Amino acid sequence: MIPFDLSRWFRRRMLPLVIAAAGILLVAAPLSYHLAKRRELWQEARARAVHVGAALRGEIELRPLLWRYDMPKLTERLAAEGLLGVPRLVIHDADGVAVPLDVGPERPVRGLIWGRAEVVALGRHAATVWVGADAAPLWHGTAVLAAVFAVLAVSLGAVLYLLPMRAIGTAQRRIRVLLGQLALTLQEEDRRRIARDLHDGAGQALTAARLRLLALERRVGPGEEIADLARLLDEAIAELRRSAYALAPPALEELGLVRALERHCEAFATATGLQVQREIDPHLGRLPPTVETACYRIVQEALSNIVRHAGARRAWVRLARDSNWLRLSIHDDGRAPPAPAEGQGLPGIRERARLLGGTTSLTILPGQGLRLEVRLPVEPL
Ligand SMILES: Nc1ncnc2c1ncn2[C@@H]1O[C@H](COP(=O)(O)OP(=O)(O)OP(=O)(O)O)[C@@H](O)[C@H]1O
Numbered sequence: 162m163i164p165f166d167l168s169r170w171f172r173r174r175m176l177p178l179v180i181a182a183a184g185i186l187l188v189a190a191p192l193s194y195h196l197a198k199r200r201e202l203w204q205e206a207r208a209r210a211v212h213v214g215a216a217l218r219g220e221i222e223l224r225p226l227l228w229r230y231d232m233p234k235l236t237e238r239l240a241a242e243g244l245l246g247v248p249r250l251v252i253h254d255a256d257g258v259a260v261p262l263d264v265g266p267e268r269p270v271r272g273l274i275w276g277r278a279e280v281v282a283l284g285r286h287a288a289t290v291w292v293g294a295d296a297a298p299l300w301h302g303t304a305v306l307a308a309v310f311a312v313l314a315v316s317l318g319a320v321l322y323l324l325p326m327r328a329i330g331t332a333q334r335r336i337r338v339l340l341g342q343l344a345l346t347l348q349e350e351d352r353r354r355i356a357r358d359l360h361d362g363a364g365q366a367l368t369a370a371r372l373r374l375l376a377l378e379r380r381v382g383p384g385e386e387i388a389d390l391a392r393l394l395d396e397a398i399a400e401l402r403r404s405a406y407a408l409a410p411p412a413l414e415e416l417g418l419v420r421a422l423e424r425h426c427e428a429f430a431t432a433t434g435l436q437v438q439r440e441i442d443p444h445l446g447r448l449p450p451t452v453e454t455a456c457y458r459i460v461q462e463a464l465s466n467i468v469r470h471a472g473a474r475r476a477w478v479r480l481a482r483d484s485n486w487l488r489l490s491i492h493d494d495g496r497a498p499p500a501p502a503e504g505q506g507l508p509g510i511r512e513r514a515r516l517l518g519g520t521t522s523l524t525i526l527p528g529q530g531l532r533l534e535v536r537l538p539v540e541p542l
């Protein structure tokens with residue numbers, strides 16, 4: 162009906178975008194926080210390393226050879242000055258040999274953020290100092306932020322995806338119904354045109370022939386052959402009227418669904434001898450023309466099926482509105498085959514209902530005939 166599935170098309174294009182947007186949101190903020198904070202920690206560690214380096218330079222200049230054996234004193238002093246805070250300090254001498262300290266490992270180890278300073282004393286490179294900052298709070302902060310942003314990203318993704326998807330689903334359903342209504346309107350338009358052509362073409366020709374036969378009868382006097390011809394012409398005219406009427410029932414437009422159905426059921430009962438019980442809500446009012454026509458056609462076909470196939474004595478036609486749905490039910494007290502064959506009538510009923518966004522169901526009531534139920538939306542979906 163619709164050339165392509167809008168929802169699927171949209172899903173295929175939208176999903177990667179939403180995932181990308183949510184992914185960027187999820188990663189960008191925690192990553193920026195992590196990088197900025199890491200840089201801050203590194204700068205702090207570096208500043209401390211520079212301070213420690215300055216203190217160390219003093220020691221080296223005082224005791225150029227013995228300084229490396231007096232480290233506990235230096236670290237104590239630094240700690241007292243608040244320069245170490247946590248004891249993570251590494252000092253290498255000019256040869257890259259670790260100076261033994263009781264406040265840190267022998268070399269910068271992974272898991273800490275190390276700030277470095279070179280110490281120049283007595284005119285040459287004398288030592289390298291590293292001060293380590295604890296990275297655990299940084300990781301903890303990043304993890305908390307990532308968790309918060311994960312929730313945000315999922316919520317935003319859901320909103321970005323579900324809202325348009327819902328709107329598209331509704332639009333697609335409406336388009337389907339509108340296209341269905343259009344198809345039915347065109348179909349009815351065609352039927353009306355055929356009925357008009359029958360009436361104005363073959364109908365007028367037959368009526369003209371009947372009038373000329375009358376004139377002939379007046380001229381030559383009554384006769385058996387003329388009477389036969391007149392009877393045949395009358396039958397043809399009546400048959401043509403019936404066909405034109407069935408193709409485009411004028412009652413529906415003029416009277417509205419409720420009265421047109423009442424009238425059809427009565428006429429049908431009189432013509433076929435089937436008792437048709439009606440429970441048609443008299444307060445239905447006017448409904449969309451496509452819905453009225455569909456209902457009328459469905460009742461026409463269902464009643465005609467009952468007479469042709471069910472061998473029933475009675476039939477029931479019920480029509481009522483239940484909020485936005487029109488419920489039509491037709492059943493009979495005849496014999497229903499266990500699996501009804503498919504002609505054109507039942508598929509036609511299903512197609513009409515489907516085009517209008519409605520549903521049909523056929524139930525075989527054991528020993529009680531067949532029940533056809535149709536639900537049609539009255540308002541556009
Ligand atoms: N009320 C009914 N009671 C018993 N059988 C039924 C009834 N309505 C339909 N059927 C069965 O379902 C079959 C299909 O019905 P359908 O209206 O599709 O085709 P059809 O009436 O045979 O032919 P047409 O195309 O002229 O309508 C019928 O042939 C009949 O066997």
Ligand SMILES: [Mg+2]
Nearest residue numbers: 466504506507
């Ligand atoms: Mg039929």
